[in-house]
Amino acid sequence: MQPARVLLATLLIAMPLALPVMAREAEAGITTRDTVMTEAQHAPWTALLSKYVHTSPDGVNRFDYAALKTSPANRAALNAYIAGFETMDLSGDNKAAFAAWANLYNAVTVRHIISKYPVRSIRDGFLFGGPWKKVKVMVGGREVSLDDIEHKILRPTFHDPRVHYAINCAAISCPNLMARAWETDTLDGDLDAAARAYVNDPRGVTVTDGGLILSTIYDWFKADFGDSRQGVIDHLLKYADKGLAQQINANPKIRSYTYDWSLNDTE
Numbered sequence: 520m521q522p523a524r525v526l527l528a529t530l531l532i533a534m535p536l537a538l539p540v541m542a543r544e545a546e547a548g549i550t551t552r553d554t555v556m557t558e559a560q561h562a563p564w565t566a567l568l569s570k571y572v573h574t575s576p577d578g579v580n581r582f583d584y585a586a587l588k589t590s591p592a593n594r595a596a597l598n599a600y601i602a603g604f605e606t607m608d609l610s611g612d613n614k615a616a617f618a619a620w621a622n623l624y625n626a627v628t629v630r631h632i633i634s635k636y637p638v639r640s641i642r643d644g645f646l647f648g649g650p651w652k653k654v655k656v657m658v659g660g661r662e663v664s665l666d667d668i669e670h671k672i673l674r675p676t677f678h679d680p681r682v683h684y685a686i687n688c689a690a691i692s693c694p695n696l697m698a699r700a701w702e703t704d705t706l707d708g709d710l711d712a713a714a715r716a717y718v719n720d721p722r723g724v725t726v727t728d729g730g731l732i733l734s735t736i737y738d739w740f741k742a743d744f745g746d747s748r749q750g751v752i753d754h755l756l757k758y759a760d761k762g763l764a765q766q767i768n769a770n771p772k773i774r775s776y777t778y779d780w781s782l783n784d785t786e
Contacts, residue, residue, distance in 0.1 A: 561619075563599065565699045579691055580783070581784060581785045582629065583785045604623055604656065605660070613703075620673055623658065624665060624686045631665075632782070639781065640780045641690060651665040674743065681713070690782070691781045694713055694716070695717070719763055722779075730772035731774055732776070733751070735777060735778040738776045
């Protein structure tokens with residue numbers, strides 16, 4: 520048989536095997552290019568996080584904004600990472616989309632702080648609120664703000680209270696910015712770990728004789744935590760260590776809420 524005929528025969532044999540796989544992937548919205556992008560796109564963000572995020576003795580992950588501001592190469596890497604979202608379709612409700620939106624939110628927040636640094640808080644320059652509606656980025660051909668990503672995309676699309684442990688607002692009282700990017704394969708485990716870390720930190724829950732002092736996150740977004748004080752308590756108990764859970768159960772009264780907007784800076 521001629522070489523060309525051998526090749527043709529091989530292709531004809533392989534096609535029935537390949538087509539069902541391709542059909543299933545197409546039905547699921549998966550392409551080879553999408554898969555490669557999902558696996559590789561967040562590596563530059565992990566490289567930056569691993570370099571500039573530092574865990575302090577008080578348990579707060581702090582970011583070395585000064586060092587990044589003075590590194591043109593790494594600022595360019597940050598810009599390039601964010602620019603990679605401009606033509607990306609993140610319309611899904613899967614883990615890859617969740618990880619991508621959360622990473623983008625955090626990266627754009629860091630870039631905003633760098634553009635204003637030195638500052639004492641992300642809210643500097645704002646009499647009320649902050650920059651979340653003003654700071655915008657292009658994603659999939661449309662412009663979205665940080666506010667959009669949190670309140671119009673992540674919260675209503677995924678209905679997962681762990682969203683609040685995934686995005687970082689550059690404040691001391693915010694759940695920690697991880698030293699690596701969110702990734703699809705490890706997302707659930709990492710989100711649970713982030714929830715446990717925050718709930719068991721005084722920034723999340725402080726036990727007093729008069730009741731619990733909680734992060735204001737649990738008041739602002741009570742609707743995401745069961746939409747009641749009991750719902751909040753149930754959420755806290757889900758992630759609390761044994762000792763903290765016993766203390767919460769002994770006196771589950773929510774006394775007050777608190778939040779420190781100071782910048783999560785290493786300086």
